[in-house]
Amino acid sequence: MKRWKNDLNVTEAFCTFALKNRLKENDPLFAPFYPEEIADWIAELKLLKGVPLSCLAGDEMQLPPESIRFFYVDESWTAQMINGALSIGTHCTKAERINNLFVETVRTLGKRNIRCPRKNGIHENQMQFYREKRTEPTEAVLTGFLMRSRLVKLWKGLESSAVDRNGAKLDILRMDQLSGEIMICIYQGEIAGLQVKEPKEGLRFGAHENNRVIRVRDVKPGNEGAILSGKTVQITANEQGRADILELAGALGEILETDRVSSAELAMELIVAPGLAEFQREGE
Amino acid sequence: MGEYIEFREEGEDYGMKFIEKIEPSLGSGKISVEATQHVQITKPGGEVVRDELKASKEFLVASRAFTLDVSDVYSVSPAENACGNFANELPHITLCKRTLPWEYKGSFGEPWLALLPLAEGECEERDMTIAELKQKKEDIYFPVSAQPAVYLEKDSDLCHVIDLDKALFQNIAPRRVERSLLTHGKFLNLLQKTDETVRLDGYFSTVVGGRFVPTADTDAVKSTIHLVSMLGYDEPEKLSTDHARVRLVSLYRWSVFSKGDEEAGFVSLMEGLQCDVLRIDKDNTLLQHGYVPRRHLFRSGESTVSLYRGPLLPFRKEGEQAAAKKIPVTSDGALIFDQEKALFDASYSAAWQMGRLLTLKNKAVAAAIVKWRKRVEELLLKRAASDFMDGKMKQDYSSRNLAEKAMRHMLCQFEKDQEEDEAKGRGEKE
Structure with a gap:
């Protein structure tokens, strides 16, 4: 008599047995079977790329006009997204079982490649500015902010930098304009403080804010541009708006301890430092 | 080139250098070159003969004095027709031609250009020929004698002039020393800009206005910012003339709209954010x-x-x-x-x-996931089979038996595992 067995069960048995007995998560034999393509995609999902705004904030009241909202990325949510991604082409229990066996590994891959979606897009000219901070993928909680403001529309090229509670700079993993006025930014690590800066390419001359005060910068070689703390000069102007440049140059000369302020030095002082806004988490 | 200083902020390098001044190697006007050659020959008898040959040539160095080539303008700030609160901003213009502000000089050697922001109604503008400009006028002051003798334009060319009240001009025009302070050269790193810009050598000159952009609190004020020639107006505050109005040559101009309550300021918008x-x-x-x-x-x-x-x-x-x-x-x-x-x-x-x-x-990734799962399956099967070959089944080596026994063993194992899993699951729930 001929006999036959259902292949499905044999496969599953093999899977389980192999996994229990010898297969480790980082078995080198398996490495080529996790294409980078999948790892990068999982990282993109973890960074919520492509998730529509209505799913990010379920109600408009969570993000009213002219507001900034800080958040933690829900790991369970993204894990469930990855489950959904793996469900593609799962037609039988065998595939399901493989998914369940490897989902943990796939998630780890996403964590490993979490920087890639941004890093892969950086232009080679900009790579010289790119510095990677080494953090253990396990400890990296993802936090960030959503900003809804006219600022996003008016200031193309806003810059942001965040620090954790120890003052260490956090890496930007994603910074995207979701719509005309809405921007999302996700960092690796827990934000304790945030600085949002005006783009530095649009330099202007003049006083900073309404009181026409400039913060004096150092001009000594090697220390150029450093703000001399506490040293400010007010630009005076007559009723027609003519700024008294001579008086300004005199006042600057006193602070900078030179007899003669050159036009180059004056330009340095008059450049409006890109605007900067700071946010701090309470209790820090 | 004068002294220069690099612009950095908080240690960040902007790739920008400020230079005090970049003067042309030849000034403008009539220049003469003289060459002398000394010849000395010693004759066989020991007699020395000397001679001197001389040549001189004159040439003119001229540039535009009443007009400006638009392609010489690199950028202006505030941007042309920009709307916003510029009450605290000194306008500036950046010129591609690095020596331009020093090509002509006032009588004290200061740059000949200045930037004057004028609100609508503060001046009258019109075009006229250079010949007409140079004629003496009864009702209006223009320093004809201070204009350069040599310039590139023809007398029939048109130039743009602005006429304004002498008192206003004296109030808003930058003083002699201030003009040197408000003009500087700069060197920029252009590598991250467009192909067109990368072709430039990176040297520019900048003229900063000495007057804040006129602004009213409620209505937007239209201002025109004029790049003017200050030749003949070395010390505007000491201008001695009976004329009530003065005339200036405007080389380049652009308009902006400034409104005091326009909350376009970065910091004020940021402060308004609800956090x-x-x-x-x-x-x-x-x-x-x-x-x-x-x-x-x-x-x-x-x-x-x-x-x-x-x-x-x-x-x-x-x-x-x-x-x-x-x-x-x-x-x-x-x-x-x-x-x-x-x-x-x-x-x-x-x-x-x-x-x-x-x-x-994302079709590519979807396909990659399906393919990946298939390969994992294949690999797992291979691994499990080789385990049997190496270990438990070595002694009883017969292909037919192996397959059968392997299957039986696997199934037993699988069922055992499942039971274990279920038991564990129950344990967790309890």
Whole structure:
């Protein structure tokens, strides 16, 4: 008599047995079977790329006009997204079982490649500015902010930098304009403080804010541009708006301890430092 | 070139250098070159003969004195026709021609250009020929004698002039020393800009205005910012003339609109931002935790209101939830029913569906996932079989027996594992 067995069960048995007995998560034999393509995609999902705004904030009241909202990325949510991604082409229990066996590994891959979606897009000219901070993928909680403001529309090229509670700079993993006025930014690590800066390419001359005060910068070689703390000069102007440049140059000369302020030095002082806004988490 | 200084801020290098002045190697006007050659020959008898040959040539160096080539302008700030609050901004113009502000000089050697922002109505503008400009006028002051003798334009060429009140001019025009301070050269790193810009050598000159852009509190004021020639107006405050009005040559001009209450300032907009975590701040625990009620349509056709929370939490939650560890077969498998509140929580169900839909949209990745799973399966089979070959089944080596025994063993193992898993699962629940 001929006999036959259902292949499905044999496969599953093999899977389980192999996994229990010898297969480790980082078995080198398996490495080529996790294409980078999948790892990068999982990282993109973890960074919520492509998730529509209505799913990010379920109600408009969570993000009213002219507001900034800080958040933690829900790991369970993204894990469930990855489950959904793996469900593609799962037609039988065998595939399901493989998914369940490897989902943990796939998630780890996403964590490993979490920087890639941004890093892969950086232009080679900009790579010289790119510095990677080494953090253990396990400890990296993802936090960030959503900003809804006219600022996003008016200031193309806003810059942001965040620090954790120890003052260490956090890496930007994603910074995207979701719509005309809405921007999302996700960092690796827990934000304790945030600085949002005006783009530095649009330099202007003049006083900073309404009181026409400039913060004096150092001009000594090697220390150029450093703000001399506490040293400010007010630009005076007559009723027609003519700024008294001579008086300004005199006042600057006193602070900078030179007899003669050159036009180059004056330009340095008059450049409006890109605007900067700071946010701090309470209790820090 | 004068002294220069690099612009940095908080240690960040902007790739920008300021240079005090970049003067042309030849001034403008009539220049003469003289060459002398000394010849000395010693004759056989020891007699020395000397001779001297001389030659001289004259040439003119001229540049534009009444007009400006538009292509010499690199950028202006505030931008042309810009609207905003520029009350605290000194306008500036950046010129591609690095020596331009020093090509002609006032009688004290200061640059000949100045930037004058004038509100609408403060001056009258018109075009006239250079010949007409140079004629003496009864009703208006123009320093004809101070104009350069040599210039590039023809007398029939048109130039743009502005006429304004002498008192106003004296009030707003930069003083002699100020003009040197308000003019500088700069060197820029252009490598990150367009192809067109990269062709430039990186040296520019900048003229900064000495007057803040005229601004009113409520209505936008239109101002025209003129780049003017200051030849003949070395010391505007000491200008001795009976004329009530003065005339200036405007080489280049652009308009801006400035309004005092325009809250376009970066810092003021930033300060206006309402800062919070992502939630609706109302006296409700669910809302405080980021949940919102949403209409929920079931596959079976019923509808209800369920809770939804997106991936962005207003608080820190450690790790991945246990529920996410076993993959649900459909999105409904990730629905959570809250017995206390008798509400469904559809958050993770939506997440599952979102992951699936996004991945389906990305065909390349969807295909890669299916392919990957197939290869994992193949590999696992191979590994398991080789385990048997190496270990338990070595002695009884017969291909037919091996296959049979391997299968039987695998199945036993599989069933045992399943039982163990179930037992474990029960244990966890208890």
